Amino acid sequence: MSGIAIMMMVLFMVVIWGGLLVSVLALRRHPDEKSGVLGESQYATDEVLSSYQQ
16 A cells, blocks of 8 residues: 555544544533433433334
């Protein structure tokens, strides 16, 4: 592999793995259960939402 190919590979690995790391840290800081429109709603509990499943 040429030097440019190795540099591009490293660059895109940093971009992809860095994006994964940032998204994991963001989810740990703001869990999915507490974010979004229904996050704090009384109708967004597990019991209520599971009762809608068939």
